[in-house]
Amino acid sequence: MGVPGYVKIVVAVTSLVFLAVGTQKIVAPGAPLPTGDAALPAFTFGGAVPPLPANYEFISHFMGFSLIATTLPKVVAVFGNASEGTFLRRDFFLICGLLNFFGMAILAMNEPAAAAAGATFVPFMGLYGVEGLVLVGDALLRKRAVKKQKRSE
Known part of the structure; x- marks a missing residue:
């Protein structure tokens, strides 16, 4: 539907x-x-x-x-265009992973100002980066098979 x-x-x-x-x-x-x-x-x-x-x-x-x-x-x-949950999940992993990289870039862009105030975003950039790599890697590299449709009775 x-x-x-x-x-x-x-x-x-x-x-x-x-x-x-x-x-x-x-x-x-x-x-x-x-x-x-x-x-x-x-x-x-x-x-x-x-x-x-x-x-x-x-x-x-x-x-x-x-x-x-x-x-x-x-x-x-x-x-x-995901036709089933498996491919919708793949699409979500991809967009969320890319958003992690975007968040990492936002933090990196503001890191000099944070460092000048004695703060750092580096740990959060690391978290965003690791999770982003895992999500994007899974979305792009893992093979996914189309599930067989169950007959509704």
Whole structure:
């Protein structure tokens, strides 16, 4: 049974918004979106305006990553071509592993600012990296057989 059309429409529209906002939070931290909505960034970052201090920039980057990371699995589930659970799981492993690499990159991008404050993201980058390698490796390298359909009686 396919995904109903109304679900596809709602997920498509909301996902586009979440992906746009998530990307904006990474590319232009603290900038209002939509244009003119300065109240939300001011609330989120305590009135700081771009360019944001390094700690607020990290928060913005991680907020953007989180929006993207919670959106893409829904897109895979709704619009993916997986015909059964085995292949849907493979697709989820792939997207989650790639998101781990993306999260690792976000942390690496902010590591110099963290290090300047005496902190480090390196352990978390290691966790993201190891899990990402395992998930992507399994998704791409493990053979999967199509399961036989059970007859419904």
